[in-house]
Amino acid sequence: MKPGKTLWRWRRNPLRRPSDVLEAAALLVASALVVVGGPAVGVGSGLAAQDAFRQQRRERYPATAFLVDDAPERSPGAFAGNGGDNTVRAAIRWHDAQRSTHRGTTQVEAGRKAGSGITVWLDGTGRLAHEPLDPAGGAVAATMVGALAAVAWCAAVAGAVWGLRAWLRRRRAVQWERAWAKDGPRWGDGRW
Structure with missing residues (x-):
């Protein structure tokens, strides 16, 4: 041109x-x-x-939460051999940094018993949050x-x-x- x-x-x-x-x-x-x-x-x-x-990463921290009830054995509609995730939603309770008790639901391994401890991530207000990304x-x-x-x-x-x-x-x-x-x-x- x-x-x-x-x-x-x-x-x-x-x-x-x-x-x-x-x-x-x-x-x-x-x-x-x-x-x-x-x-x-x-x-x-x-x-x-x-x-x-x-x-x-600065605000979120791990805490131990406990299952309120037994988690179901398997996700509704799941079938054996699907190769998928073996988690279910279950009610949990936890304490924040100020020792206040909270309740909520999260994904847990199917079949876990009531009282089982699981690691959850909390934000600065003590509410459930996703695990922060590493650097x-x-x-x-x-x-x-x-x-x-x-x-x-x-x-x-x-x-x-x-x-x-x-x-x-x-x-x-x-x-x-x-x-x-x-x-x-x-x-x-x-x-x-």
């Missing part, structure tokens, strides 16, 4: 429309938003996720969050440009129809 062809919308030209300049400016801005904004959004989102995972798992998850955020940013920019270009195409078509309705009939009367 010749260098002059890429910048034709910016050159002085009697056929250049204001919408051509607007489209070129939008493409230029979108390119900058993708090149600069995509990595910035990705890194920022990844760092924020990494901080959130670190905060979870390596947090780094991988934060990287994925950053990558997805960057892709989402670029997709949003591309979608906005696509919408603008579609609107400009419709507008140009309407302008063309108006011009043709005005000047088209004159083509056959010899005035051209």
Whole structure:
């Protein structure tokens, strides 16, 4: 492609429309938003996720909970040899760091007896929480969050440009129809 062809919308030209300049400016801005904004959004989102995972590791702690009742032998609808998870939901009780007693439900191994101790993870308020990611798992998850955020940013920019270009195409078509309705009939009367 010749260098002059890429910048034709910016050159002085009697056929250049204001919408051509607007489209070129939008493409230029979108390119900058993708090149600069995509990595910035990705890194920022990844760092924020990494901080959130670190905060979870600081706040969450393991505790021992005890089954209130016997856990069922098998999950409802499960059948032997399914190769799946052999856990069921069961009622448990536990004490938080302030020694307050709490009750709730969680997944436990099928067939466990009432009073059996299991390890659960609690958040800063003493409620059940998921086990926090270890530093390596947090780094991988934060990287994925950053990558997805960057892709989402670029997709949003591309979608906005696509919408603008579609609107400009419709507008140009309407302008063309108006011009043709005005000047088209004159083509056959010899005035051209």
